[in-house]
Amino acid sequence: MEIIIAEESGLCYGVKRALTMARRTRRVKSGEVVTLGDLIHNPRVVADLAAEGIGSAEAPEEVRKGTVIIRSHGVSPEVYRRLKRRKIDVVDATCPIVRKIQRLVEALARKGREVVIVGDREHPETRGLLGHSRGRGVVVENEAQARDLPSRKARAVLAQSTHDLESFQKVAAALVEKTRELTVYNTVCDSTRTRQRSTSELAGRVDTLFIVGGRRSSNTARLYEISKRVRPRTYFIENARQITPAMLRGAETIGISGGASTPPEAIQEAVDAIERSFKQNPARE
Amino acid sequence: MEIIIAEESGLCYGVKRALTMARRTRRVKSGEVVTLGDLIHNPRVVADLAAEGIGSAEAPEEVRKGTVIIRSHGVSPEVYRRLKRRKIDVVDATCPIVRKIQRLVEALARKGREVVIVGDREHPETRGLLGHSRGRGVVVENEAQARDLPSRKARAVLAQSTHDLESFQKVAAALVEKTRELTVYNTVCDSTRTRQRSTSELAGRVDTLFIVGGRRSSNTARLYEISKRVRPRTYFIENARQITPAMLRGAETIGISGGASTPPEAIQEAVDAIERSFKQNPARE
Numbered sequence: 001m002e003i004i005i006a007e008e009s010g011l012c013y014g015v016k017r018a019l020t021m022a023r024r025t026r027r028v029k030s031g032e033v034v035t036l037g038d039l040i041h042n043p044r045v046v047a048d049l050a051a052e053g054i055g056s057a058e059a060p061e062e063v064r065k066g067t068v069i070i071r072s073h074g075v076s077p078e079v080y081r082r083l084k085r086r087k088i089d090v091v092d093a094t095c096p097i098v099r100k101i102q103r104l105v106e107a108l109a110r111k112g113r114e115v116v117i118v119g120d121r122e123h124p125e126t127r128g129l130l131g132h133s134r135g136r137g138v139v140v141e142n143e144a145q146a147r148d149l150p151s152r153k154a155r156a157v158l159a160q161s162t163h164d165l166e167s168f169q170k171v172a173a174a175l176v177e178k179t180r181e182l183t184v185y186n187t188v189c190d191s192t193r194t195r196q197r198s199t200s201e202l203a204g205r206v207d208t209l210f211i212v213g214g215r216r217s218s219n220t221a222r223l224y225e226i227s228k229r230v231r232p233r234t235y236f237i238e239n240a241r242q243i244t245p246a247m248l249r250g251a252e253t254i255g256i257s258g259g260a261s262t263p264p265e266a267i268q269e270a271v272d273a274i275e276r277s278f279k280q281n282p283a284r285e
Numbered sequence: 286m287e288i289i290i291a292e293e294s295g296l297c298y299g300v301k302r303a304l305t306m307a308r309r310t311r312r313v314k315s316g317e318v319v320t321l322g323d324l325i326h327n328p329r330v331v332a333d334l335a336a337e338g339i340g341s342a343e344a345p346e347e348v349r350k351g352t353v354i355i356r357s358h359g360v361s362p363e364v365y366r367r368l369k370r371r372k373i374d375v376v377d378a379t380c381p382i383v384r385k386i387q388r389l390v391e392a393l394a395r396k397g398r399e400v401v402i403v404g405d406r407e408h409p410e411t412r413g414l415l416g417h418s419r420g421r422g423v424v425v426e427n428e429a430q431a432r433d434l435p436s437r438k439a440r441a442v443l444a445q446s447t448h449d450l451e452s453f454q455k456v457a458a459a460l461v462e463k464t465r466e467l468t469v470y471n472t473v474c475d476s477t478r479t480r481q482r483s484t485s486e487l488a489g490r491v492d493t494l495f496i497v498g499g500r501r502s503s504n505t506a507r508l509y510e511i512s513k514r515v516r517p518r519t520y521f522i523e524n525a526r527q528i529t530p531a532m533l534r535g536a537e538t539i540g541i542s543g544g545a546s547t548p549p550e551a552i553q554e555a556v557d558a559i560e561r562s563f564k565q566n567p568a569r570e
Contacts, residue, residue: 169461172469173454182469184461 001278003271004206006257007198010264012191014072014095014161015040021093022054022069029089032066036079037124039071039093040261041217044239063088073124074098076131097161097189098125102132104185108156109136113183116140116149118171119160120218126160142167146174158185162192162219162260164226191260192219199223199257203230206255208247210274211236212266213259220259227257239266240273248277286563288556289491291542292483295549297476299357299380300325306378307354311339314374317351321364322409324356324378325546326502329524348373358409359383361416382446383410386472387417393441394421398468401425401434403456404445405503411445427452431459443470447477447504447545449511476545477504484508484542488515491540493532495559496521497551498544505544512542524551525558533562 011019018039026033034055038046046056057063060082067089070079074094083090094102108115115137119126130137140146140157157175159168165188172184203209209227213220215238227234235247248254254274258267296304303324311318319340323331331341342348345367352374355364359379368375379387393400400422404411415422425431425442442460444453450473457469488494494512498505500523512519520532533539539559543552 165462169458172461173458176454176457176469176471177450179469180471182471184457184464184467184469186461186465186467 001251001274002253003274004202004253004255005267005271006195006202006255008191008194009199009257010259010262010267011040012189012195012260014097014189014191015260017095018069018072018093019045021091022049023052025067025069025091026052026054029067032063033069034063034066035069035071036060036075037071037073039069041214041220041259042261042263042266043214044266045261045263060086060088067091070094071124072098074102074128075124076128078131079128094128095161097187098128101158101161101187102129104158104187105129105132105137106134109134112136114138114152114155116146116155116157116171116175117160118157118168119163123160123218125162129160140171143170143174146171146178149175149178151178152180154181154183155179156183156185158187161187161189162222163188164196164222165193195219195257195260196223196226199255200226200230202255202257203227203234206231206253207251208233208235209255209257210234210243210247210270211257211259212238212240212270213262214238217259217261220262223257223259227255231255237270240269243270243273243277245277245281248274286536286559287538288559289487289538289540290552290556291480291487291540293476293479294484294542295544295547295552296325297474297480297545299382299474299476300545302380303354303357303378304330306376307334307339308337310352310354310376311337314352317348318354319348319351320354320356321345321360322356322358324354326499326505326544327546327548327551328499329551330546330548345371345373352376355379356409357383359387359413360409361413363416364413379413380446382472382474383413386443386446387414389443389470389472390414390417390422391419394419397421399423399437399440401431401440401442401456401460402445403431403442403453404448408445408503410447414443414445425456428455428459431456431463434460434463436463437465439466439468440464441468441470443472446472446474447507448473449481449507450478480504480542480545481508481511484540485511485515487540487542488512488519491516491538492536493518493520494540494542495519495528495532495555496542496544497524497555498547499523502544502546505547508542508544512540516540522555525554528555528558528562530562530566533559 034057072095211224224236319342357380496509509521
C-alpha cells in the first residue's frame, strides 16, 4: 500500500499569511480581535483560533470595538467604509493576489468597461470583487450563464483567483461569440492551477483519492470535481474520521489532496487513519 | 422531393464587390487588366472573367503594364510597394471588412503587441494580414498549434474573416492558459457566421446536403466540415455534373449551400441537375 500526497495541496500562501497576521495581531493587541467571516473554510482551524482568542463576526455591525481582521478573500469597499464609520481598527489580510484583482476590477470599471467576474456568486472573494466594480460587474458562474449575456462591442472578463481554469476558459470562449473585443485576464492564481493540475495527475495514478477540506470551501469542492472526473473513486472528507474500510477496499495506491484552506494537520491525520486501517485489516479483498 | 437552399449561401458582399469592380475596370481602362491571383476560388467564374478580358497574374512581376486588381482577400504592404515600384495602376478591391482587420493588425503591431492570426497559413487573406503585422504576427491554424505557443504577459488574437467561429473560440480558450492579458477580437465576419449557422441548421433537417464551391476555397471546405459533422451524407461538389443518382438515393429532402465564392448560377445548376435526376428516375428506393 502506498499513500501519495498531491503537490501544493493544503494551505496556500494567502491563507497562511492571513493566519500568521491574525495570530500576530492577537499577540500585540489588547481588546477583542475578530475575523470578518471565518478566516478559512475549515471548522477545525476556526475552532483552534477561537480557543486562542480570535473570534469571528459576520458583519462590521456585530463588532463594538477592538480589531477586525479582513480575511484573505478580501471585501468590498463598502465594508471598509462601514468599519471606518464604527472606528474599528482594521488589519487587512486580503491575499495580495486578490488585492491585485480588486485593483484591476476598479481600473476597468473606471474606464467604463463591463467586467464579467467568473466565480461562485456567493463566494466572499467574488462578492468583494463585485463590490469594487462600481456597478459595472456581472458575475457568471459557468458557460451556460455566459451564453445568456447580451452582445457587447467590448467587455473584460476575469476569474475569482481560486476558480477552475478549465471552466474559466469555457466562459471566455462563450463570450467570444458575444463580444467584438474581449479582454481576458487570466487571474486564476498559480497556486490554484498547480493544485488542480497535480490533483488531476494524481487521480490518474491512484486507485482511490481523498480530498480533505471544509464543505464550504469552493476551491476544495472544485478539486473534488476535477478528481472525480478522472477517478470515480474520489471521496470528499472533512476529517480523517470519515474514512471507512469500504473506501479503501482493494486500493493499492491511495492519493490525498487538500484545498487552499486545508491545514497540514488534517492531511497528516488522513495519512495516519489510512495506515491504521491497513494495519487493522491487512488482508483486504 | 424538396430542395432547400441555405440562407446566405453563395457570393458574399466582398466577393460581389470585387467582381463588380473588376468588370467596371475592364470597361473603363484600356490595356491589360489582370487580377493578382484568381479573383475568386471558382474555376468557372475565373474562366468567364478571362473570356471578358480580365486575366490573372500570380505576382506583380508578371505584369508589365496596365491595371492590377487586388482581390477581396487583400495583400500585404510589400505587394503594394512592388506594384508601385513597377508603376502599375492599382484598383484595390480588398473587402472593407478585411481592410479593417488589416488596420487592426497594424495598430496592434505598432503598439508592440504580439498578434496571433487564426486562419489557414496558405490563405491569401492570412498571408496579407501577416504582412501587415511588422513581424509581430504569428499564424495559428488550430487549437493544437495554439497550445504550442509560449506563455506571454499580453497578446492579441484575431481571425481571418472567413474562419470557423467554433475553431476560433477553441484557439482563444487555449491561449487563455498561455496569456495573462489576452485581447480577443472576434473578426469572423457576419456573412461567414450566418452562412455557417444556416448550413449547420439545414444539415439537421435534410437527408442529403450538397456543398457547392471550388476545392481551393477554404470557407467552402469549412462549410463541408460543419455540415458533415451534422449530416454524414454531405457531398462537396465543384459543379452540378458531379451529382450522381447514388448521392440522391432515398433522399426526400435535399439541401444546397455554397461558399463565399460560389456564384448563384452554380447553385441553380445544382438545383436543375437534382430535379432532372428525379424526373428521370422517379421511383427511387
